[in-house]
Amino acid sequence: MTGLALRSLRHRSTAFAATFVTVLLGTALIGSFATLIETASGPVSDADAESLTIMGAVVGGWGALIVLFSVASTMGITVRQRAAEIGLLRTIGGTPRQARRLIRSEALLVTAVAAAAGAALAWPGGRALLAMLRSGGTIGQDVSYAGGFASLGATAAGVVLTAMVATAIAGRRALRGPATLVLSEARAQSGRMRWWRVGAGLLMIGYGVGLGVVTITVTADDPDPYAAMQTAGSASILVGLGLATLAPVLLRWTGSLLRPAFGGGAPGYLAAYNTTRRAHLLAGVLAPVIVLTSAAVGVLMLVGIDGRTMTVAPNAETETINLLNNVVTGMITVFAAITVVNAFGAVLSDRRLELHRLHLVGATPDQIRASVLAESAIVAVAGVVLGVVASLATVVPFAVARDEGVVPDGQLWLPPLIVAGVVLLTLGAARGGLARARAVPVR
């Protein structure tokens, strides 16, 4: 099976490139913060150890949530795409067990190599992060870098494990049922969401909203001005991840809502039905759009409010914290953007045959392009609306806690700017994905 897995990887290198990049960057991001925790366990003062642990665990933790989510959704897309091929393998006599081993061998090969490379990147990454904290004065000058196999190994193992669990869950769907049924075309109706997925989504939303409530009722009155930031900061990311988990249902609703807005034109008509009846396919794109918007709006507004309302004169510590917040937001944004582009590429390359069929039935190339762009517009609208709603879980409580009221006093231009950026990114990803999908001829 390993030989077959290797050949299969070579054959579909572009599809697996998405997985590779996601795992590589994810491991590098989480790993950099994980080295801080390992450094904290070395010969450092208690105060420094606490700062390092908080920085590594809290800030790194937000990032880890987003990274693991992206890895899981990318693996899900990669495996589900291949349902038909797996079905073929089974009809020519492959047992479900062999097919499962093929899927797992492929996933393990790609993620292991990517995670190892990511860990190698995290080594200098963690060093740079530590140097930044040291020069900011958050920790003593005597703290020396002690990241190594323990933190980087654990990070790589964690990322690979997440990818494998996601593969197993996605693979189980492809392998259920008799072989001939698996061969039928990717099911039109979205597979109903499992109870645990709905539960996990609601739990994250509830937890995020709860953090917002705690910010207003408890940590707002804390003498430490950063207590409110700690509770409010991750609220938007959690709500965003929760909404992303429920993406198939939310996309179906949005598609039905927007259907009348597209009028009678064929491209909009096709796009509206595609997003509602095959929400599970495009939900893989919607999820990172929601997370990207909620994380960027939430954290950047948080930093803005903090800058306006800090009564003490800015010192090295506040500057470091703001810098770190910006760095983390930047990395998360880049990461989520890559995931959006990857996901669109994967979805569209999967739909090459279907788009060709549309052409045979009489759709002009312009109509096909317009239909794909309309789909991406539905995804973008749903993503930014839900993402902005999720960001309120951070922005409103923190603004209240810092006595700015429900609406922050400044930077109100920021959300529209981010929304415009995300919409452009989503449409651009669809255009790029379509161009690549059409570059390969279908016969």
Next chain:
Amino acid sequence: MNHHPALAVTGLAHTYGEGPGAVRALGGVDLPFHAGTFTAVMGPSGSGKSTFLTCAAGLERPTEGQVAIDGHDISDWDEDRRTRLRRERLGFVFQDFHLMPYLTAEQNVALPLRLAGQRPDRARVASLLDRVGLGERRGHLPDTLSGGQQQRVAIARALVTDPAVVLADEPTGALDSTTARDVLQLLRGSVDDLHQTVVMVTHDPVAAAYADTVVFLVDGRVAGRMERPTADAVAGQMAHLDDLVVAR
């Protein structure tokens, strides 16, 4: 009624690739297909059947020769114009149905009209679905229909624009013999009752026997014809295609 054949190809030739590796798939085919006739195009694999169909459908531009639909020569039209012609004047039935998985039977049938920017005529769509025996299932998505039912939806879709020609590419290739018979009877019925013109590419003598005329292609050329074919006669002819070529 106009006096042109519904579809006519003249001197149709097509070569894939260039230089020494070039493959001549069609080598000068002249065939008129008159309105209200059912023609089967047969031949072994590599005989040029598929190339003939893709050129006749305007999907591929022939290297030489003309394709005329309703008397209009389309061979040097651009892609957009050919696409518009395809959805307004041609109906397609494919081996693997080619239905949009996210549209219901009814919506799939109406799709060519929608792509042409027309408001689908619900009564016409409903009567076509009734005609193919799927009136009750108009709201079903393709994956809840059997292969035979999906192909019947595809036939209704091919007829919805009242095309000049219905082109069928191995329409029964993915079906068992009982459902294949239903599908062939529907095609036959559309010629007899609706005065449609059907051109069907197939390698199955039983399917070819539903046609008025069978045309045999060998090595990219017409190697013979048979009027009022029977399955046995067609099978016998297919077994001796080499003789036909020699006899030419």
